[in-house]
Amino acid sequence: MTSPQTAVVLTARRGAVSSPPPRLSAVERDRAERLRRAQLRLALVGLAGLALLLVGLPILLDAVPELIRPRLFGLPVSWVAVAVLPYPALALLAWRQLRRAERLERADENTGDDDT
Amino acid sequence: MIALAALPVVLATLLVGARGVAALRSTSDFLVASRRISPTLNAAAVSGEYLSAASFLGVAGLVVKNGVGALWYPVGFTAGYLAMLLFVAAPMRRTGALTVPDFAEARLGSPALRRFCAVVVLVIAGLYLVPQFTAAGQVLMAVSGLPYWVGVVVSGVAVSVTLALGGMRAATYVQAFQFVLKLLLFIVPAVWLMTAVGPETRHDALHPAEFSRFTADTPVEFRLPTRIEVPAPMTVLADTDAGPVPVHLEPGPYVVPGQARWVFPAGADVPRIRGTALPGSDDWQRPLLDSDRSGHSLLATWSVLVATALGTMGLPHVIVRFHTSPDGRAARRTAAITVGLLGTFYLFTWVYGLLGGVLMPELYLSGATDTAVVELPGRVDDGTAGQVFTGLLTAGAFAAFLATSLGLLLALAGAVSHDLLPGSLRRLRLTALVAAAVVVPIALLASRVDVGAVVTSAFAVAASTFCPLLVLGIWWRRLTVRGAFVGMGIGLAASAGVMAASLLIQPAPGVTALLLGQPALWSVPLAFLTMVLVSLRDRPPPGAESAMLRLHLDETRA
Numbered sequence: 001m002t003s004p005q006t007a008v009v010l011t012a013r014r015g016a017v018s019s020p021p022p023r024l025s026a027v028e029r030d031r032a033e034r035l036r037r038a039q040l041r042l043a044l045v046g047l048a049g050l051a052l053l054l055v056g057l058p059i060l061l062d063a064v065p066e067l068i069r070p071r072l073f074g075l076p077v078s079w080v081a082v083a084v085l086p087y088p089a090l091a092l093l094a095w096r097q098l099r100r101a102e103r104l105e106r107a108d109e110n111t112g113d114d115d116t
Numbered sequence: 117m118i119a120l121a122a123l124p125v126v127l128a129t130l131l132v133g134a135r136g137v138a139a140l141r142s143t144s145d146f147l148v149a150s151r152r153i154s155p156t157l158n159a160a161a162v163s164g165e166y167l168s169a170a171s172f173l174g175v176a177g178l179v180v181k182n183g184v185g186a187l188w189y190p191v192g193f194t195a196g197y198l199a200m201l202l203f204v205a206a207p208m209r210r211t212g213a214l215t216v217p218d219f220a221e222a223r224l225g226s227p228a229l230r231r232f233c234a235v236v237v238l239v240i241a242g243l244y245l246v247p248q249f250t251a252a253g254q255v256l257m258a259v260s261g262l263p264y265w266v267g268v269v270v271s272g273v274a275v276s277v278t279l280a281l282g283g284m285r286a287a288t289y290v291q292a293f294q295f296v297l298k299l300l301l302f303i304v305p306a307v308w309l310m311t312a313v314g315p316e317t318r319h320d321a322l323h324p325a326e327f328s329r330f331t332a333d334t335p336v337e338f339r340l341p342t343r344i345e346v347p348a349p350m351t352v353l354a355d356t357d358a359g360p361v362p363v364h365l366e367p368g369p370y371v372v373p374g375q376a377r378w379v380f381p382a383g384a385d386v387p388r389i390r391g392t393a394l395p396g397s398d399d400w401q402r403p404l405l406d407s408d409r410s411g412h413s414l415l416a417t418w419s420v421l422v423a424t425a426l427g428t429m430g431l432p433h434v435i436v437r438f439h440t441s442p443d444g445r446a447a448r449r450t451a452a453i454t455v456g457l458l459g460t461f462y463l464f465t466w467v468y469g470l471l472g473g474v475l476m477p478e479l480y481l482s483g484a485t486d487t488a489v490v491e492l493p494g495r496v497d498d499g500t501a502g503q504v505f506t507g508l509l510t511a512g513a514f515a516a517f518l519a520t521s522l523g524l525l526l527a528l529a530g531a532v533s534h535d536l537l538p539g540s541l542r543r544l545r546l547t548a549l550v551a552a553a554v555v556v557p558i559a560l561l562a563s564r565v566d567v568g569a570v571v572t573s574a575f576a577v578a579a580s581t582f583c584p585l586l587v588l589g590i591w592w593r594r595l596t597v598r599g600a601f602v603g604m605g606i607g608l609a610a611s612a613g614v615m616a617a618s619l620l621i622q623p624a625p626g627v628t629a630l631l632l633g634q635p636a637l638w639s640v641p642l643a644f645l646t647m648v649l650v651s652l653r654d655r656p657p658p659g660a661e662s663a664m665l666r667l668h669l670d671e672t673r674a
């Protein structure tokens with residue numbers, strides 16, 4: 001088994017990568033465009049969630065410095081908010097995104113089947 | 117001798133390297149193997165490669181020096197994989213491109229753009245590599261007393277020999293094993309430290325008091341000349357060849373010479389360092405980044421978060437890993453699982469940071485805080501247990517250093533020998549050695565950089581160049597070659613160029629210094645905007661639309 005790095009090294013440059021992309025059929029094209037729009041919309045919703053966490057949480061911590069006084073498991077709440085809380089939140093966002101992205105692809109596959 | 121703890125890790129890496137010689141026979145080994153690799157295994161491999169010395173040592177060190185706010189760094193490191201999942205993972209896998217230069221050519225059909233991307237890869241990999249070597253040198257120095265250069269050179273040799281043996285890189289399952297190893301070597305000592313310190317220190321770590329007075333005679337090693345502000349008269353003992361010499365200090369600024377060891381007396385007021393907060397002080401306890409105390413903590417925090425969250429997708433050693441996934445769907449799952457795995461690792465960084473802040477706050481004086489993690493066990497227990505755990509953490513730090521620097525050196529060598537000066541496989545190996553030979557001397561000079569902070573500048577460059585290229589290239593059909601060129605050029609100048617300039621001109625602390633030193637907050641939007649505006653005035657290359665659309669077509673399942 002070779003590492004991906006080694007594979008990069010070994011892949012001939014004139015190989016598949018630089019060849020022109022295969023033409024898409026009209027059906028494939030429509031489906032790709034539908035998927036692109038749907039996935040982009042989904043990704044932007046996910047981005048909004050990420051921004052809420054990474055932009056909003058610092059604002060909250062800056063605006064409410066008193067959060068350092070109450071404690072959770074011995075740690076100040078405002079420390080928990082940066083040391084612990086973001087990780088489950090990120091995992092949750094990732095899980096949601098993964099589920100929905102896969103569902104979009106499945107749903108589109110089914111509509112495609114109905115059409116034919 | 118504790119330094120020997122690094123030996124098994126180095127040996128294992130060498131063996132894996134030797135094993136790789138046999139695996140070099142054909143590319144299809146990799147391609148075929150990839151179909152069997154599950155997203156979980158691949159996610160562990162991605163994490164194994166990603167967790168570098170910056171994660172293992174750097175973040176905890178930054179907590180000691182800059183305060184609790186430094187815990188935002190690993191949040192950004194993890195969020196990077198969410199950004200990757202949202203915008204890049206699946207479509208990028210479907211391009212079949214293994215690197216960003218590959219992607220640029222596949223999507224826009226421009227060999228010149230590929231070469232420019234390769235130059236950017238060099239900048240990013242260089243910024244990421246140097247601090248890794250620095251950390252290796254500092255760790256060996258801290259645990260064994262060897263001079264700094266020995267550690268750097270030994271690491272350089274270890275990496276070079278691995279590369280020269282031809283076993284370019286560990287296979288996926290070895291990387292996955294590396295992740296498990298690092299996770300255990302990080303979590304187990306953390307749990308041990310928390311129990312071994314006893315209730316009193318534990319309480320102090322969770323309720324830090326300002327480190328304003330030395331509670332005992334405290335030796336501090338200054339490796340480099342350091343400017344301190346002495347608040348009240350005191351007499352320190354300076355170590356010389358002829359034995360300790362008392363030095364009387366009046367209140368005011370002093371420059372401690374490099375290579376000095378000063379013992380500060382118990383009861384003396386702790387000297388201040390301009391631009392940093394005393395460990396345990398109220399400023400230190402604020403959970404926001406404000407590395408130079410200029411009072412713009414929101415901007416500073418966001419800047420680091422933008423760089424790390426958006427830069428991850430452009431790291432040269434990370435993207436290639438996703439190609440071990442058989443298809444776009446598996447690549448997406450890999451990214452999602454990676455978010456969880458990295459989160460598990462980073463959940464334990466605060467333990468090291470807070471204990472370092474209470475047990476060795478004096479490190480803040482010398483600035484050599486990157487060694488805090490490996491020095492903690494010795495402070496907690498001066499018996500066998502302390503030595504064993506120091507050894508374990510040293511091994512983990514070396515595993516982190518090796519995994520990342522091998523991946524980066526190879527990405528760097530690949531960029532040179534494929535995209536810039538095409539050549540044979542032998543030439544590639546040679547390039548890797550030359551690259552290591554260039555990086556080691558730079559690391560020798562850069563002995564005081566903070567691993568976590570410098571690595572973040574590599575993220576800033578990646579976020580200002582490759583992030584717009586990938587995101588617009590995947591989602592926007594009107595991207596043109598000229599747009600990509602100008603956008604990345606502006607992004608490179610606004611990130612790498614501006615950071616280099618701010619090192620030279622050393623602006624006074626304030627908004628300007630912050631925006632020049634950590635430009636991601638404005639350089640990323642600027643690069644996006646430039647790329648869009650220039651593209652709109654231009655015509656996309658023929659076939660670009662289907663090149664983009666096919667990235668969104670999921671693989672039909674049989």
